[in-house]
Amino acid sequence: MFELTVRDEFSAAHQLRGYEGACENLHGHNWKVEVAVRGSQLNEIGILIDFKELKKALKEILSELDHCHLNEHPAFRDLNPSSENLARFIFERLEEKLAGKPVEVFRVTVCETERSCASYFRG
Ligand SMILES: Nc1nc2c(c(=O)[nH]1)N=C([C@H](O)[C@H](O)COP(=O)(O)OP(=O)(O)OP(=O)(O)O)CN2
Numbered sequence: 001m002f003e004l005t006v007r008d009e010f011s012a013a014h015q016l017r018g019y020e021g022a023c024e025n026l027h028g029h030n031w032k033v034e035v036a037v038r039g040s041q042l043n044e045i046g047i048l049i050d051f052k053e054l055k056k057a058l059k060e061i062l063s064e065l066d067h068c069h070l071n072e073h074p075a076f077r078d079l080n081p082s083s084e085n086l087a088r089f090i091f092e093r094l095e096e097k098l099a100g101k102p103v104e105v106f107r108v109t110v111c112e113t114e115r116s117c118a119s120y121f122r123g
Pocket residue numbers: 016023027081082083084112113115116118
């Protein structure tokens with residue numbers, strides 16, 4: 001089994017509805033995102049999937065979130081744009097984009113700061 005990871009980032013504003021504290025107010029983060037995919041079948045040149053293809057898929061998803069007020073995004077109108085929910089959103093979008101490819105999305109990690117990250121994976 002092989003595991004590949006790619007990383008990217010986006011900047012966005014959010015507010016955590018119902019949070020008791022400053023995070024309920026509108027504020028922003030430079031979110032860092034890491035995606036891990038797994039698979040076992042290498043192609044004839046010895047790669048699982050081109051890093052370029054993974055990075056392009058991730059970039060397309062993050063461009064939808066970049067410079068947005070996340071609470072106004074259709075996915076987060078009724079769901080708090082927490083790091084956890086963002087990680088799951090990116091995971092599910094990536095699964096759609098990589099359908100039919102020889103990899104499984106394994107884990108998506110979203111970091112609000114260098115010290116605070118949430119990961120989503122299927123347990
Ligand atoms: N489990 C989660 N907890 C919190 C989330 C979240 O998405 N999942 N989000 C927030 C807020 O977005 C807040 O902006 C971040 O708070 P915090 O990590 O405390 O940010 P600080 O800038 O204060 O970071 P320090 O590491 O304390 O400097 C809150 N909680």
